[in-house]
Amino acid sequence: MAGNTFGKIYKLSSFGESHGVAVGGMIDGCPAGIALSAEMIQQELNRRRPGQSEISTPREEADRVEILSGIFEGKTTGMPIGFIVHNTNQNSKDYGHLKDLYRPSHADYSWQQKYGVRDYRGGGRSSAREHIARVVGGAVAKQILAAYGICVQGYTSQVGTVVLPHSYREIDLSMTEANIVRCPDPVIAESMIALIREVKEAGDSVGGVVSCVIRGVMPGLGEPVFDRFQARLAQAMLSINAVKGFEYGTGFAAAAMRGSEHNDPFVMKEGKVHTESNRSGGLQGGVSNGEDIYFRVAFKPVATIMQKQNTVDREGKEILLEAHGRHDPCVVPRAVPVVEAMAAMTVVDMLFEAKAGREGDLGF
Template identity: 60%
Template structure:
């Protein structure tokens, strides 16, 4: 239960952090899509561990192997199976917490739910599971790319360091030019320094990833319970370490009057637009054709290289010592994960719109 996402364009993931492999099964991808494996590999490289001094030093190439659903470079319409082998597990790093609950991890809740847990890196609860999401999301991104829809995520905040500029004022292509994935070079250097300082202090820090989706057609989304922004929120909140989601004006919108917040419509040629976009491209749970933009808040990584007091499975007070290889800040590697989940949502709603005969897409 809870291992699949989507209705028509559906992703199922499997595998654990220290198991033999991770995997993704993509169902519902239309037949005939020219699938570029190098683009999937590029997305995997963006997420993989060990890519810089401010990420975990676990060395995983995250090479993909497509097992099914693709023939002569094109999707066949059948389930696409992908396997990602684990190669650099160091399970002994976790033997000291075999019966201990790490603070703010899923150790205790998994034990209460299942009566058993894989303590090696957290097992299924590990953020390593997101490698499978990125693989599946990379297929969704190619499906959307063929429709002219693009998405770009970037790091907009680390700790107290926050970009004050609107995304429209930034050159988002610069996000991939630095290891923190912030499109403002000056702010990027400050963020990198802060993360490195926190790392040397054997601590962790949180941050925010902003995502912008462009060229989404109007009319995507379902009324009431399956609103587009609700599904985007569910997608983002399903990512490890996420503590908050807001779209459009978000929480800052409460500071405005209705006369300031309302997005006025105007027509340009045959297309309807809004003068402002406080709605974040979604009104009444349905896309209006403007940019969809949202922010995702990530907590500090729970594993810190310091001793902490906790409990063991017997309810006794114990000391938990931080060991292993972990990110001091998750947001640089979370950027492709946010994009992947956003792509899965939009791809699913495109297919739903077509099935509802809302419009020919």
């Protein structure tokens, strides 16, 4: 199975299944001498872990990370950073009835066709539980970025039809962790929570949007043509389970605008070149221009719902599926740290790539 490694220089390779013994990974390409906080890595995992609130899956997992290598006396050694998180609360029996069935909108059929075998217990490798490795890799990347004055902040901006009507500049992002849905507006957050409760009670699910802003990226980062900054970000985001769309800057809204509306005029601020507006989302020609980089990631409703659905089995017989198990009615709140992690790793990878090539004056 290919496709288990992310990055070019800062690389994350992951392993493990939802109902296997453990999930984990290895980070390669991290320089020596970087001070890392194991506590911060665990805090990031706590933000993603299941069972953290009434609107998430009831599966209880502590998700305690064990660092196996690459860190000595609180600093990186330059060697691969190996880590593991043991699964402790699998209820594999909940999935026994799915052994010969194809769940609607799941990977069951496509993976069976590709590999000739599949792990039907919670989706196996196709489960979002593999995101654990991404969050660890992102937590390390965030600590590297902090030394460059770069920070990544995600938040829930939409759940179903409930939309946060403000841009990130108009809200206090420090309030993101103040509620279980991770929306920085407390009033909108309550409406989002109410909607998730409603769909959960109905045995259904709902999608939403995670918005994210990257601040502090110096101008000149990224590669033109095939390795544009936004292309690398898009690939990272679209690799996340349940993601259906990605846009940066004005995104699809730009299609209805004129050039006179969309252009970002250049101005001088404190002796430096800036743009008066930022409809480009901090990226022009595939390269960062020094402004905030902001983007949105759309998540579909969770495929497993507690309602009867039509499907077929491996023999081609049409049947009625009644699903069991423990599932999120909405993945968006727990997806926020995953989006941040993938963004952080993308930026670190491009930073190291630029540093290796010494391209331009990026302040290294």
